[in-house]
Amino acid sequence: MRDYDTSVAFLGQWGRFQLMVFFMLCSTIPPNGMSSFSLVFVTDTPRHRCLVPEVNLSQDWREAVIPMEEVNGELERSQCRRYRLDVVRNLSDMGLVPGRDVNLSSLEQEDCMDGWSYSSEHYQSTVVSEFDLVCSESWKQPFTATVFFLGVLVGSFFSGVLSDRFGRKPVLFATLAVQAVFSLALIASPSWEMLCVLFFFIGLGSISNYISCFVLGTEILTGNARVVYASMGVCVAWALGYMMLPLIAYFLRSWKDLTVAITVPALLYIPFWWVLPESPMWLLSQGRVAEAETIMRRAAKMNRVEAPEKIFADYLIYANTPEAKSAQRYTFIDLLRRRSILATTVILCFVWFTMSICYYGLSLNTSRLHSDPYISCFLSAVVEVPAYSSTCLAVRFLPRRMAVALVFLVVALSLFFIQLVPQSVLEVAVALEMLGKFAATAGTSLLYVFTAELYPTGLRNTASGTCTMVSRTGSCIAPFLLHLNVYFKYLSYVTFGSLAMVSAFVMLFLPESFRRPLPENIQQMHKRQSVTCPCITRRKTSNCVTVLESQL
Incomplete structure (x- = not known):
């Protein structure tokens, strides 16, 4: 049976259809960047x-x-x-x-x-000043951000289940609506408790439409267009929204005005429902071959190419073959059955957890970093663009294990050195924190690639989803770790740096995947991981099926 990319190769890679899908989907990402980090201003504590x-x-x-x-x-x-x-x-x-x-x-x-x-030096009002979340009630300030990230955690799990059940497109637009409706309801919240409930659903909608958008684009696009979309398109669009946030917040100093300003643009996406197609790959997985072919014929007409008479006819034939019915299925339990695979999963979950704490901790700390929180937030957003660019280079030329360990070392050392900077040279402290943020951003992208390359095809999504879920617990804890500076100014930096240093060390006990064939099954993965000590030379296995890394 021909694979999907071969079946739709007649469309080309960068036709009008692909450009339309690329830019329309990327345009839905910036509100996620603004919504996720609006907490920096909305929940900041004024003097x-x-x-x-x-x-x-x-x-x-x-x-x-x-x-x-x-x-x-x-x-x-x-x-x-x-x-x-x-x-x-x-x-x-x-x-x-x-x-x-x-x-x-x-x-x-x-x-x-x-x-x-x-003080009204920076803000007319924030959630903290609105509900007096200070002094004996100060624990409610980081808890508000934690509730948002709990929503992100839950949304990370349910968005995949819902999109697999109902389709990528319905879940994308439904969660866009959830995010917009609950964000507008936020400004009418009568109490802090109700505010937390609304923040939970905003976080749930935010991550759900991001994941649905990411999956929809990677399944519709093929070849180089898919690579650019997955590695740069959505990431740069996220960073663009993040950069726009402090500019909007600078002119709208009230948290309610800011919330409305970053929510209203969601109305612009309503017409997209009649333009964006459903994922043909998902339709094929549901046996809806006719609908998938209709989408491809419209795409061919837009690209001004001739579609073959039968595009996906062999999919129905293959679905009824003994080969398809006997295909091996993996579950979460397969991550726990073999000791070597379990060890790899535990180490990866720990480093994902640490990377999430460092990334969100440094991102949410920008309001305390500089005398002007708007400048700090903008700098924190700007460093993400070169971080994503450097990730593309690192993926092509550097061993995965060394690259991620180096990233953790940069994060740890930059945070440790901040304590040595005199108060009179604040610019150096800002530069060191931006260096840590740069490394944490690049490390997050590298971990996605590294994790996917370690696991076999049938277990790859399950393993990546498990690590991502664990990382979300790190983002939930990060606001409280930032609150440690109440007891000692640099305690949160010491905590982040210590976790990063430990993660750099444990990375050495993971197998290398750079320029090695992707494992096709559990047995191949187990053979690769049978020796986990980095000082012992690994033996090459001859029965691995060669799969180009670019196909990932």
């Missing part, structure tokens, strides 16, 4: 202090009512405490001067009984 109501206080006491605290070796006004207001009022009425007539350290302190006053 704040206890609100002092309009009472009869002298100017000296109004300035001194907020006590000084030592934060990371520097004295700052407290954000969560004030001197007892009734005592201060009495001292002010008596005409006493703070510091001269009254020892402030002897005064009793209290919590912010009247709420907080928030």
